Each structure stands twice: as structure tokens, then as C-alpha cells.
Amino acid sequence: MNASNAFGDYFALFGLPRRFAVDPTVLESAYLDVQAKIHPDRFSHMPENERRVAMQWASHANEGYRVLRRAVPRARYLLHLAGIDPQIESNTAMPADFLMRQMLLREAVEEAQDDADVEALDGLLRELRRDARAMEQQLAGDFDEHGDLIAATARVRQLMFLERLQEDIGSALETLEN
Amino acid sequence: MALLQIAEPGQSAAPHEHRLAVGIDLGTTHSLVATVRHSLPECLPGEQCGILLPSIVRYLPDGSVAVGKEAAEHQATDSQNTIVSVKRFMGRGLDDLEAGARKQYDFVDAEGMVRINTRAGVKSPVEVSAEILKVLRQRAESRLGGELVGAVITVPAYFDDAQRQATKDAARLAGLNVLRLLNEPTAAAIAYGLDNETEGIYAVFDLGGGTFDFSVLKLSRGVFEVLATSGDAALGGDDFDQALATWLRAQGAADELSPEDARAVLVECRRVKEVLSRKDAEVASVALTNGSTLSAEVTRAQFEALTAKLVAKTLTPVRKALRDANLSVEDVHGVVLVGGATRMPQIREAVAQHFGDEPLTDIDPDKVVAIGAAIQANVLAGNRREEDDWLLLDVIPLSLGIETMGGLVEKIVTRNSTIPTAKAQEFTTYKDGQTAMAIHVVQGERELVRDCRSLGRFELRGIPPMAAGAARIRVTFQVDADGLLSVAARELSSGVEASIVVKPSYGLSDDEVAGMLRAGFEHADEDMRLRALREQQVEAQRMVESVQSALDVDGDLLDAPERAEIEAALAALSGLIAGNDGRAIKSALEGINKLTETFAARRMDKTIRAALAGQKLSDLKV
Structure with a gap:
């Protein structure tokens, strides 16, 4: 997972507390606000080098929205931020x-x-x-x-x-x- | 040019200057160009003909090329040199074409994409499409009285990477600067949504001449968010003509026809199909070259029975897109019909029945895509109107994956991911001292590589030699807002940037496109060269000024050696401007562009962080 990198973590990007419970309307509205500010189309008058940076930010925001929107990726992301590997492939022990x-x-x-x-x-x-x-x-x-x-x-x-x-x-x- | 004055997001750097930009609907059966003038979108007509340019290209014996109506008139008599529906061959190999279609022209199975042998030589579908785009570009430039800044070209949403790349290559070949490849149903949604100030979930049912798209969008707060898209890149109005033609030929026991007669039958069937949208019966009649006449009356009921399977075929992608978006038919507020083929009553009935509601048809289904593209082009060119505070978020239609052991596909980017998107994957070496590695990228939903479309083979070279399994190569798959893929790789433990050699499985190589472009420029005269020089001087002057002002404002983003290097390059460029060596200016410009890449990226990053911080994002880690 493309977790913490130069762009910062997804909760911070959307101005949300680092919690599992996420209000989907708040998340959506934060996501749309972020995209409205950083989407490469907003910088279409600028040269390619600059637009590429905007594209990378927009990609990061899209991935962040995808991860936070649904329960499993969001939970795995929280575990990842806490430094825990859920060992999905190897650990199959279940009640x-x-x-x-x-x-x-x-x-x-x-x-x-x-x-x-x-x-x-x-x-x-x-x-x-x-x-x-x-x-x-x-x-x-x-x-x-x-x-x-x-x-x-x-x-x-x-x-x-x-x-x-x-x-x-x-x-x-x-x-x-x- | 690497550096320009940075304006507020969403605003043009030069607000007073209207920059000429167009939207082009490059269709299977016809194409058209639209623009926004005086704040209103309009389709531009040709000199003598109307707005719709038939997408037909004829290579004439005298070496000239005819496009549109003029070419259409000869499609039956000169069928081998008159190319119709070329869109169906874009980014396609001979194996991809149906058996019937393979006999249509003298195809050459070139590596990558099919080529067509004409009297003007072997032509790639990209070159044929470029002829259509050239005519539309000339039409726009003469109507608007100036050179175009750029164009938004529409593509079927279901086009894969190879087909998109081919379309972009065709535009480049026609001398167009591509502002964006825009999905056709999304373009229609823009035209429709802005016109009606709609909010909610809408679907676009787009049955064109050769392709079918179905997209589900959410319209809210000025954002057009595509939730899911699906389709069939080989289903369209053409297939309805074919079905009728097969029937007509069976009536007259005319299964063996010359290519000319076969084409004449198709042309007639298309006419009859169109008449049957208004009338209950029509006589189809074709005079064959052997003097006989192939003739039969067709009722609408008969035609509907012949094409029922095709109509049913459109509903499979409809169900798939709704399932992908996690929605049911009741969630959809309205269905917009796009494409000439949706004029057929049986299509309208099928849509109405499936959604339990009459579809929306208030914008001409032939024009709506070009109009949406023109509105997008206007914004991207920097002429944002007051009502243009909207944003488009589209998706990738087909999953991207890589080949793993045993010919299996591992998905990297799943279909309906919002673009732009980037995914990173780590690989390692399996041999001691291994310095290269191959990655095969495919597109499609199936599990086996052989059932997906091969996009390209990427060879990573320059991996530092290490023990097997010690190298960690991070490969990033970036899909841009056009839906096009690029790949970058880096070895993590050493930080070495692995070089990538791309061998596209489909499409033209960059060298081929460059070669075709050069061929076009060979005829350029002295005037052109002088104009180019003056443009270069202006650009160089602008570059010097903008880099200088960037240094004044953001010089702290550079360390001393970086700054010294840029300043030296600036001084060298300033010295060249007064001279008349266009080539030297050009190469100095390119040099500065490369040199200031990192500086530009750092400044942009600063701008974006500032934009984000203006919001409640005070805790953003910088």
C-alpha cells in the first residue's frame, strides 16, 4: 500500500481525525474540496512539469479517497499507520x-x-x-x-x-x- | 517552457486573451468540431457542407486526399481506396477484426496495428484518422480566424490504452495540441448537466456508429464524478446496417458480392435503417454492377426482429456498470441518449423499459458530445467562464495488470478507478547480479494474459548488481487524466532510477509518429520558417522573464550551485534571442526546460500545499 510518503497521510490530507469511524458525507465533501484545489485541470494553463506535480497530488487524493471510503482498506490503512502488518496471506487462523x-x-x-x-x-x-x-x-x-x-x-x-x-x-x- | 507566472487555481494567467480551442467528436460514421464563442458553445459548419463531416477518407489517383461527402460519393465505386469507419481499426490488430470485416480492405497485418494498402501506399488507421482531423482543424481555424491553442478529442469511454494512444497520435499528426482525451459519454454529461443545472445520479447511454458506452455519473456541487463506465468497443449502428444487409443479400441469394456491390448494399441498408426510424416500412433497392437489382421491402417489425439480439447486447454493459457503481435502476434520475443510433425506436423502448422512465433527448444526440468537448476545451485552454466552476472526475474503463507466473494476470489498477491514479508495486530479482527485468503490462478483466490486451513490454535496465532477492525495485504505474498509462521504476536500496525501454504491443512508436510529422514539414516554405523563428524568439523572451521572476520569488527553493547553473543558462539564452539561429534558440530553450524541471516541481508543490492549507488543513505535514 502506498501509505505514508512525501504527500502526507490520507486523514491529514482530508482534514479528518485518525479514526476508523468516518462520516461518508464529510469525507466526500473534503475529497471534492481537495480535488477542486489540486486537480491538474485547475492548472491547465501551466506547463507540463507543473501539471505533472498536480497530477501526482490528484492521484494521491484519489487513492486516499479510495482507501478511506471503504471499511477494509481504511482499517488496513490504520493498522499500517500503527506499524502493524495484518499478515493477510499467511495468517488464516479464525474462530x-x-x-x-x-x-x-x-x-x-x-x-x-x-x-x-x-x-x-x-x-x-x-x-x-x-x-x-x-x-x-x-x-x-x-x-x-x-x-x-x-x-x-x-x-x-x-x-x-x-x-x-x-x-x-x-x-x-x-x-x-x- | 518550464516556468510561468503562477495564477490562482482555476484562473487563467492572462485573463483578457481569448484562446482559440475546440472540441472534436471523432466519430465512426461522422465527425464534427465545436467551440465556445461569446460564452456559448456552437458546432462549426464546413464551407459547403453542414456540421457533420462523414468520417470517410478517399485516396485519389492524382495523389490528393478527399474527406467527407466528396469521399462518400465514391465509397462504392472506389471502395478499396475509400476508407469508412476507420475508428474501428484504431489500435487494433488483424486478429481483433471480425472475419467479415477482414475482407473489407486490402489489410496488411503490420506489427501492432493493422495497415491498409491503398493506391497512396500502406496507411495506418492513425494516418487515415489524421486526415479527418486535419479537415476539422482547417474548418475551425478558418471559421475562428486564427491558430488553435489546442483541442479536446473525444473517445469512447470503453477505449483501451492502445485505442486512446492511437487517437492521440492521430491528433498530433494532424497538428493539433491535445488538451485532453475526453470520454464521449462524459462529454455528453457536461453538455447536458451544465445546460440543465442537474444534480443527482445520471446515466449516459451512448450508441454511436461503431461503439457503445454506458456511464453512470454523480452530479453534485459542480462536480461531474463518473462512478462507473462499461461498454462494447465493437457494437454500434454499423452492426444494425450489417444485420439488415445480411438479410437483404439472403433475400436475393446474393452472398457472393464484389467489394463494390457489398459496400453499395451497406450504404442502402443504412439509408433504410434511418427511414425505418420514421416510417413503418421501406423498400431497399440496390443496382448491382452485373446489371441486376437487389430489392425487397422491409417492415419496421422485421428490422426489429433482425436486430433484437444487438439491442439485448447493449443491456449487459448497462447491468455491469450499475453493479460496479453499487446502484440499481431506481437510483438513476435520468438516462441521456447520445449517438445517432439511439434514434432507432427499438433502442429508446429498450432503455425506457429497463429504467422504467422515458430517456432524455433534449440535446441533439449527434452534437451533444462535440459541445461537451468544446466546453471542456474552453476551460482547459484558460478561458474559464463564470459558470465554469466545475470539475470533472473520470475513471479508467478497464483494469491494468501485469503478467505473473504461469501466464496469469495480477491486477494493479482496477477498472472504474478515478483518474489520475498511481499505483506502486515492488519487485525483486531472482538471480545473483541480475541487472535487468521485464514487465509485461496488459489491460482487461480476464485472469489469463492471453485473454487480455497486451499493452507493452517494459524492460528495466541498470539495476545495480546484488544478491538474488536483495534488490527492491519499485515500479509506479501512472494513469493520467487522458486514461493513458506511463511506467517508472526505481531501485529502492540504492536509489538508482532504472531506465525503461517500452515496446508497445499496439500503436505507433514515437519514432514512427516523428517520421510522419517530419514528412509533413518538408513542404513548409520560407515564410513558415521565419514565423517559427519569430515565435521562438518570443518564447525565449518569455522564458527568460518568467524564470527570472521565479528566481526572485522562490530562489530559496534552490541551493547555490542549482541557482548558478540556471542563471548561466539564462544568460546564454538571452544572448541568443537577438540572433537568427532558430535551432540554437530551440535547443537552449529545451535545455532550460530540462534544467528547471525540479525547480518548477518544487514551486508547484509549494503552490499546491498553500492551496490546501487555505482550507482547514492546518495539520498537513509538509
């Missing part, structure tokens, strides 16, 4: 009840996919989104109230698990539609 539920969900997805059951897939997607939202609430507690980065790291890994399953349902739906 047993979480894993059990995921296995059941995955089976249900495969079954719905085999039956070409779009409605069932849509239902599963809604269920997963609900799970994810609940987990995001808990993440806000881990980060902002308890400052428990160990708990947050474990939860981010679980949330990523949920996201992957949502993506799989998305591509299954796409295949069925075409």
Missing part, C-alpha cells in the same frame, strides 16, 4: 464458529450457483452485507473506543473473508446474467 458459518454460506452459494438461482444468490448477498455491516460496527469499537489493535487485526481478516465471498457471488451473478 471456529466464524469458520463454520462461512463454510455453510459457501455451500449455499455453490448450491444456488448450480441451480442458477439468482434470487437465492441475491438473498445470500444481502445476508453477507448485513454481517459485514455488523462487523464494521465492532471494528469501530476496536479502533476508536478500546484502541485494541490486536482484536481489530483479527476482525479485519474476517471482514476480508466476507468480502471475498461477496465478490464470488457477484461474479456468479454476472456469469448467470450473460
Whole structure:
């Protein structure tokens, strides 16, 4: 991740406190304000060298908005700023009840996919989104109230698990539609 | 020129001077040019013809080139030298073309992009497109009475890097300074949104002659934010003509036709298609070269049945874009129709049915893209009007990735990322003392390299020799506001800048474009050379003044040796201005430009930080 570099961190760029809980309207409005000031189109009368600097700033702001807008990248970014590597690839330990539920969900997805059951897939997607939202609430507690980065790291890994399953349902739906 | 007076963001450095800029819609079937004059956008007509210039180029026996109506008249009789729908071949190899299209011309499968063998020699689609752009440029310069500062050229949103690069090359070849490649549906949204002061989520359904785009945008507080875009770069009105032509030929058992007759059938089918948008039935009739006539009556119902599959094909990208934007049809406040092919009633019905609402058509679908491009060009050229306090945030339509082990693709930039965007990736060496490394960049959504479009192979050289795995090479993929990719690399432990050799898989090399440009300049006369010299003198004078004032204001951004070097170069350039050695002035200018690159970047960085600090960003780390 392109985290702290010469441009400064994303929370500072958008004038936001370094917290997990982010008001999406405040973030969006800060992002648009920043872009309105630094976008290369605002400097279109200037020579290429200058415009390139504006382009780099605008790229940085776009990446910052992408990272802060959604829960998983935002949580990973907070961990990164705290110097914690969530070891997404290597550490796959999960609580047993979480894993059990995921296995059941995955089976249900495969079954719905085999039956070409779009409605069932849509239902599963809604269920997963609900799970994810609940987990995001808990993440806000881990980060902002308890400052428990160990708990947050474990939860981010679980949330990523949920996201992957949502993506799989998305591509299954796409295949069925075409 | 590296340094100019820095103005407030969004304001022109020279507010009183109106700079001539145009928007060009380079379409599959026709092209047009528009500009903003007296604060109002307008399309510019040609000498005798109207606003729409047919995108047809004919290479004549006497060596001249005809573009537009004049060329169109010969498309059936001189089909091998009269190129239609050249946009379909931009950035495309022979393998990309459908079997039917491959027989249309005498194609040469050159490396990268197809070439067409004509009586004027082998032509690249870039050169053919440049002929169309040249006519539009001349049209604009004669109507506006002056040289253009630059142009915004529109491209289908779904164009990949190769197609975008080809379009930019064509514009350069036509002598145009490209201010921006603008996505067609986004251009339409600008024209539409500014006209109606709209807010909310809007979609643009753009079915042109050869391409289909669907974009979802959010309009709020003067920002046009593209949320997602999708499309089909090989689906358009042309395909409806083809479907009808196939049917017509089956009626007359005329499956083996000469290229001339085949073209005549297509021309007639296009006419019938257009008539069927107004009438319920029409007779298609073509006099063939063998003296016989191919003729049949077509009803609208028949035509709709023949093309139902094509209409259905447009809805797949519609669903995909909405899914990518995480929206459903109810979230969309309105759908704007763009492109001549959306005049077909079956398209309007399909859109109305899918969105449960009548689509918006209040701006002429043929003109709306050029008008949006003209408004953007006006702003980028520095003529911001009072109502132009808006900003455009567009996206990249297709993911960019690199080849990894086993021919798999690892995505670096995902589709629908807001541009400009930059992503860095770290690589390491796998052999002791390895000093070079190859990176293959591809574009597309599929998992296998062979299913994606190869954009280029980048070879990193000059990596300092180290033990295997010790080098850390950071490769940055930068996508600019035109949606074009550039790649830079640096070895992190030593700080060595690795050099990059790009071998584009598609498109023309820089050398080829330079060669074509040189060929054009060979005919330049003495007057031109004198004018060029005077321009260079003016530019040199401006450079000296602006660098000097930059040194006065921001000299503290330089250390003493840096400053001394710049001052010496300035003195040398000042000495050359009075003389008449254009080439020496030019090379001194280029030298100063290079020398002040870092200074310019530091000043700009300071400007941006100041702009940001003007906001609530007092805690910004500098």
C-alpha cells in the first residue's frame, strides 16, 4: 500500500481525525474540496512539469479517497499507520464458529450457483452485507473506543473473508446474467 | 517552457486573451468540431457542407486526399481506396477484426496495428484518422480566424490504452495540441448537466456508429464524478446496417458480392435503417454492377426482429456498470441518449423499459458530445467562464495488470478507478547480479494474459548488481487524466532510477509518429520558417522573464550551485534571442526546460500545499 510518503497521510490530507469511524458525507465533501484545489485541470494553463506535480497530488487524493471510503482498506490503512502488518496471506487462523458459518454460506452459494438461482444468490448477498455491516460496527469499537489493535487485526481478516465471498457471488451473478 | 507566472487555481494567467480551442467528436460514421464563442458553445459548419463531416477518407489517383461527402460519393465505386469507419481499426490488430470485416480492405497485418494498402501506399488507421482531423482543424481555424491553442478529442469511454494512444497520435499528426482525451459519454454529461443545472445520479447511454458506452455519473456541487463506465468497443449502428444487409443479400441469394456491390448494399441498408426510424416500412433497392437489382421491402417489425439480439447486447454493459457503481435502476434520475443510433425506436423502448422512465433527448444526440468537448476545451485552454466552476472526475474503463507466473494476470489498477491514479508495486530479482527485468503490462478483466490486451513490454535496465532477492525495485504505474498509462521504476536500496525501454504491443512508436510529422514539414516554405523563428524568439523572451521572476520569488527553493547553473543558462539564452539561429534558440530553450524541471516541481508543490492549507488543513505535514 502506498501509505505514508512525501504527500502526507490520507486523514491529514482530508482534514479528518485518525479514526476508523468516518462520516461518508464529510469525507466526500473534503475529497471534492481537495480535488477542486489540486486537480491538474485547475492548472491547465501551466506547463507540463507543473501539471505533472498536480497530477501526482490528484492521484494521491484519489487513492486516499479510495482507501478511506471503504471499511477494509481504511482499517488496513490504520493498522499500517500503527506499524502493524495484518499478515493477510499467511495468517488464516479464525474462530471456529466464524469458520463454520462461512463454510455453510459457501455451500449455499455453490448450491444456488448450480441451480442458477439468482434470487437465492441475491438473498445470500444481502445476508453477507448485513454481517459485514455488523462487523464494521465492532471494528469501530476496536479502533476508536478500546484502541485494541490486536482484536481489530483479527476482525479485519474476517471482514476480508466476507468480502471475498461477496465478490464470488457477484461474479456468479454476472456469469448467470450473460 | 518550464516556468510561468503562477495564477490562482482555476484562473487563467492572462485573463483578457481569448484562446482559440475546440472540441472534436471523432466519430465512426461522422465527425464534427465545436467551440465556445461569446460564452456559448456552437458546432462549426464546413464551407459547403453542414456540421457533420462523414468520417470517410478517399485516396485519389492524382495523389490528393478527399474527406467527407466528396469521399462518400465514391465509397462504392472506389471502395478499396475509400476508407469508412476507420475508428474501428484504431489500435487494433488483424486478429481483433471480425472475419467479415477482414475482407473489407486490402489489410496488411503490420506489427501492432493493422495497415491498409491503398493506391497512396500502406496507411495506418492513425494516418487515415489524421486526415479527418486535419479537415476539422482547417474548418475551425478558418471559421475562428486564427491558430488553435489546442483541442479536446473525444473517445469512447470503453477505449483501451492502445485505442486512446492511437487517437492521440492521430491528433498530433494532424497538428493539433491535445488538451485532453475526453470520454464521449462524459462529454455528453457536461453538455447536458451544465445546460440543465442537474444534480443527482445520471446515466449516459451512448450508441454511436461503431461503439457503445454506458456511464453512470454523480452530479453534485459542480462536480461531474463518473462512478462507473462499461461498454462494447465493437457494437454500434454499423452492426444494425450489417444485420439488415445480411438479410437483404439472403433475400436475393446474393452472398457472393464484389467489394463494390457489398459496400453499395451497406450504404442502402443504412439509408433504410434511418427511414425505418420514421416510417413503418421501406423498400431497399440496390443496382448491382452485373446489371441486376437487389430489392425487397422491409417492415419496421422485421428490422426489429433482425436486430433484437444487438439491442439485448447493449443491456449487459448497462447491468455491469450499475453493479460496479453499487446502484440499481431506481437510483438513476435520468438516462441521456447520445449517438445517432439511439434514434432507432427499438433502442429508446429498450432503455425506457429497463429504467422504467422515458430517456432524455433534449440535446441533439449527434452534437451533444462535440459541445461537451468544446466546453471542456474552453476551460482547459484558460478561458474559464463564470459558470465554469466545475470539475470533472473520470475513471479508467478497464483494469491494468501485469503478467505473473504461469501466464496469469495480477491486477494493479482496477477498472472504474478515478483518474489520475498511481499505483506502486515492488519487485525483486531472482538471480545473483541480475541487472535487468521485464514487465509485461496488459489491460482487461480476464485472469489469463492471453485473454487480455497486451499493452507493452517494459524492460528495466541498470539495476545495480546484488544478491538474488536483495534488490527492491519499485515500479509506479501512472494513469493520467487522458486514461493513458506511463511506467517508472526505481531501485529502492540504492536509489538508482532504472531506465525503461517500452515496446508497445499496439500503436505507433514515437519514432514512427516523428517520421510522419517530419514528412509533413518538408513542404513548409520560407515564410513558415521565419514565423517559427519569430515565435521562438518570443518564447525565449518569455522564458527568460518568467524564470527570472521565479528566481526572485522562490530562489530559496534552490541551493547555490542549482541557482548558478540556471542563471548561466539564462544568460546564454538571452544572448541568443537577438540572433537568427532558430535551432540554437530551440535547443537552449529545451535545455532550460530540462534544467528547471525540479525547480518548477518544487514551486508547484509549494503552490499546491498553500492551496490546501487555505482550507482547514492546518495539520498537513509538509
